[in-house]
């Protein structure tokens with residue numbers, strides 16, 4: 109039976125969102141957490157963008173060194189040869205790419221004003237796929253941007269051509285959140301049957317249905333005999349109204365009525381990482397988690413009214429669909445209300461030593477003064493990007509892998 113895989117695109121769709129962004133260290137922490145959580149793939153950035161270069165290379169080095177263990181790190185570029193060449197020149201170790209082409213008449217006409225035909229779009233894409241494989245890229249997926257407003261026959265042709273040239277997956281992008289669960293099911297079923305490639309489902313929440321359409325799209329792919337790959341972002345952060353939320357998608361697949369009898373997640377997803385990854389992402393983006401967000405919102409396990417409180421005290425299953433423990437919730441959080449020493453871009457060694465000594469885990473600064481100062485310097489540079497105190501895991505990461513942190517934090521504009 110085909111399965112459902114998860115590809116998280118927080119480090120691509122999430123960070124390209126208006127008003128929001130992440131530091132390179134925060135993006136790295138997200139890759140580490142997604143890996144720990146058992147997510148299949150992270151779309152970890154933009155290989156043609158100069159300021160991503162050291163971050164992307166450093167994360168690929170973490171894979172080579174076994175620090176990032178199982179997750180596939182894949183870069184996102186436009187489906188043109190020029191981008192493929194530039195991506196490989198900038199990021200020589202990259203092994204997985206997704207190539208994006210606009211496929212709807214709206215976008216082909218609306219963006220290119222008659223300069224490109226549908227045939228041009230297909231030729232550009234197949235040339236780009238050929239170029240990736242000529243450079244030894246291990247897996248290449250093609251993205252049909254605005255697929256939900258694209259004529260299905262053209263999508264089928266686009267997918268078949270991609271397959272003939274060696275692409276391993278077709279990404280169906282509901283770029284504007286236009287689909288509903290019924291419409292997307294029909295299309296992904298047709299694509300799976302006629303293209304005979306695994307189908308990626310990339311949904312947006314403009315009509316409040318990103319999670320529902322993701323599930324329906326996955327069902328279509330599987331009913332058509334192909335694996336489904338759902339694109340998610342942490343806390344649903346993404347362009348405009350956002351993407352399908354990672355935790356909600358996992359809950360919907362595993363907990364909704366009868367769904368996972370036939371449609372199951374591949375691999376071993378650790379749902380108990382949900383709380384941690386949602387909290388970190390919220391802090392990193394500077395966007396609070398809504399009180400009613402599925403699984404990780406403050407109110408998800410809160411009961412006030414008499415009938416509900418009485419019922420849940422007698423048996424939690426009376427009013428809770430799943431337990432907070434499954435999501436890694438339940439630990440009290442200690443919040444300092446008195447004096448605090450924080451890290452910042454102008455921190456000094458004495459304050460920094462105090463911060464590290466107060467970390468709960470067994471991480472100490474090197475006794476050697478020069479070495480300790482090197483770590484401090486990296487923490488300062490990390491703060492230049494974040495403008496807020498680093499979390500414990502970030503500090504630990506810098507203490508443990510100062511050489512990688514140095515690479516992540518290196519940016520050389522206009523060189």
Ligand SMILES: [Zn+2]
Nearest residue numbers: 121283310347
């Ligand atoms: Zn998107």
